[in-house]
Amino acid sequence: MLPPLRYDDLEVIRNRTFDEIAIGDSASIERTLTAADIQLFAAMSGDINPQHMDAEFAASTRFHGVIAHGMWGAALISAVLGTRLPGPGTIYAGQTLKFHAPVRVGDTLRIAVVVTSRDEATHHLTLDCTCVNQDGRTVISGEANVIAPTERIERPRGTLPEVRITVGDGLHRLLQHVRPLGRVRIAVVHPCDEPSLCAALDGQSAGLIEPVLVGPRNRIHALADAMQVDIGALTVEDVPHSHAAAARAIDLALGGKVAALMKGSLDTDELMSAVVASALRTGRRISHCFVMQTPPYPRPFIITDATINLAPTLDEKADIIRNAVDLAHAIGVSVPRVAILAAVETVNSRMPSTLDAAALCKMADRGQIAGAVLDGPLAFDNAVSAAAARVKGIVSPVAGCADVLVVPDLESGNMLAKQLESLGGAASAGIVLGAGVPIILTSRTDSRESRIGSCAIALLLANRSVPAAVAKAAT
Template sequence: MSLHASADEAAGLTRRHEKYERLVSVTLSLPRLKVAVAHPCDGASLDAVMEAFEMGLIEPVLVGPRDKTLAAAKDLGRDISALTIIDTPHSHASAQQAVDLVRTGKAEAVMKGSLHTDELMAAVVRREGGLRTARRISHCFVMDIPTHETPLIITDAAINIAPTLDEKVDIVQNAIDLGHALRLDEVRVAILSAIETVSSKVPSTIEAAALCKMADRGQITGGILDGPLALDNAIDLGAARIKNIKSPVAGQANVLVVPDLEAGNMLAKSLTFLADADAAGIVLGARVPVILTSRADSKITRLASCAIASLVASTQRAKLALPEV
């Protein structure tokens, strides 16, 4: 850090991981999440699983080639004798077996190991034998940005490449539900575009306006929507005031809905590499949460992803426990 860094910058840097640590702390009061870990055959994925297990976050079932899994544990110096290993011949089989554990009620979440995301998601979205629901599946990053007071949910930066308006309805609803699972007091959703006015020349502004009207009519519930909003107007009160934008969302959004995957991916990676942020990933809209981690993720980010999945699963259990009206 530069000797000329401001006090605010210094304070922000000391707050790195604080939001994730709070999430993990809250989750430790919940029952362990039963997680089917698909193909945990490298050190990074297996080490994160063991850390989450030892902390009391999850109860993992390791689904992958037994020899490779044991070899990864040996290389790490980890004792995995207390964990169940389901032997599979290859990564495709690992993904399907992990999904099958959910379908038979033996797991409440799926976690990506050392296989490709496409392999895991192919098993999740399979029409026969997958985990589809009526809801469109989408991805959310829960960003811990040191200089930003609250975590930011960014969607969708990993699954839906160019979502239609109808698909964005589900993407928004998934994010709102996640916000409630994370126990946000109020879920404030900014529908992002390059500008904050509606223009036929920028199609994403028209979709943003439509989504807000759909929320007014009860087609999207549980959150407060505003859009189109440019990024600065969404997260900075000063920028919103300069543009004279008055709404409960502008300047204080905690959910950012991007126009397409390219915009979301660039936004999340810009925050990660330029603002020292961490990005915990979760897939929603399936029967259970799917924990997506990257090989580049830090240990706290992987733990946060497990904590987020646990909070989502806890919310789902609570809904199932409610008496029918």
């Protein structure tokens, strides 16, 4: 049997010497598989088999989804032997393994070893090894042969090094996808500060846009000279101020001379108020989508609406979802999984966001919101973590694998998006949908990658047919 837990076990790592170990002694740990675990193991081992890395490919295999590398479980057996029984000083002599079932993201394994024999002469131990999932199914079994330490080792317990996975090649793949479409002609509204002019030039240099600069000509050229950039080949629509720039850009869009708009140095409210008051407004509620990719999550996802709609009504949320579904289709998600977020995952009459979520799901059931699978209310962790959903007993095609996150209001959405960017290492691009043309809302804090990603999405949307309902309302 194992010795009783000591209060310093969380601060100290210690072994058990050969003489202290008897047949039948055991030790175990528990570990829940995350998408980051798979990515880390692939980076360490070099095993980028698409069965583990490519959700679309994995869905077509006999496992019907991404599974962990088999040796990830084997590494956990090594962790038990090296840290618990016998512990530090253990030398591996041999290991057999049998793989009985796949391990998926969200599965929780209990990894256990039991001493079955000991050799006094050589200090060898044989241990039975098992990895059992949350359903009680053995996924890995085997037998380890180790040389146990003969001297006591006791050291301060170290902490695992911080490992940050760089967000994948999503931008590269997006650019490869959209570049054959050519360039989209975009009106850049009042690009009179360095970030907004840089955004236009970044999109141009990436081969995605043909910018039309709309604003005071002298001020724009003075800015370009100060930045030491050449804009001589660009079209400049000379207008006296930001209000006139917004009006002229909208006229260019309505006249078919540009296929998208990009915000410059004017306020978002100023541009969007002009759009809403113009013929660019359609029968669809205008909303904003962030397309984000963060290291721990295995796929890009959309957050909406974190920028435009302050406290949307039920009908407005329905349009916000329709816009996000259109965007998801455009970026290649054929049937997006839409999670309607709230603070809790149950309907509560005192929490309007949960009532809206339930109503929106029923609207989807009745065909009022098409082209996606909806579920809600879902708390954020249940929407993105299969393990959290399982702990809460949530059985859902959306929970743990959402493609779209619909937030209750602008404040919660804006905080969520900025937290993911600032603390979660997320890369993002943004676009406004629901108007007659896509609109890019740049920010002074946007990275170059974010600007280019937003241009790529605008190019993609500008080359797709406008949804029938929007087209009808625009005519």
